[in-house]
Amino acid sequence: MNKVGIGVDFHSLIKGDHLIVGGYRIECEFFSQAHSDGDVLTHAIIDALLGALNLGDIGENFPNTSEYLNISSIKLLKKVVQKMPENTKIINIDASIVLNSPKISSHKNAIKESLSKVLDINIDRISIKGTTTNNLGFVDMSNGWGAQAILMIDDGN
Secondary structure, eight states: OEEEEEEEEEEEEEEOSEEEETTEEEESSEEEESSSOOOHHHHHHHHHHHHHHTOOOHHHHSOSSGGGTTOOHHHHHHHHHHTSOTTOEEEEEEEEEEOSSSOOGGGHHHHHHHHHHHHTOOGGGEEEEEEOOTTOTTSOOTTEEEEEEEEEEEOOO
């Protein structure tokens, strides 16, 4: 049976030298302020996968404790993948990243490659899209960024 999960994550941006997006490091003038490495894309995928598996959310599974302080979000994703029942497979992931700067278009393939290794799926099953808020005041992302992911699994039933 196919099951769907959705995940959304946002973090503040502060002055820094890189962002981690899907486990891939992008050199830039920002840093994601978070308890972990602040990888909003991986956090959204974790929540989508947890949702499809009916295992709660990222905060329940990985609370803001010293154990997870500054942890790589990819390590957290690996822990969730290990919770997948034996016959369960990820069919596809469709994700959008909301980020005014830096642009992610030139990094999409590297991000997909990073995620495909952890998830053990073909790169063509991962869709990554980038968007900005087009300076709309009602969605002020000038000091932050976010991601949304929709994920489908086949649980083998």
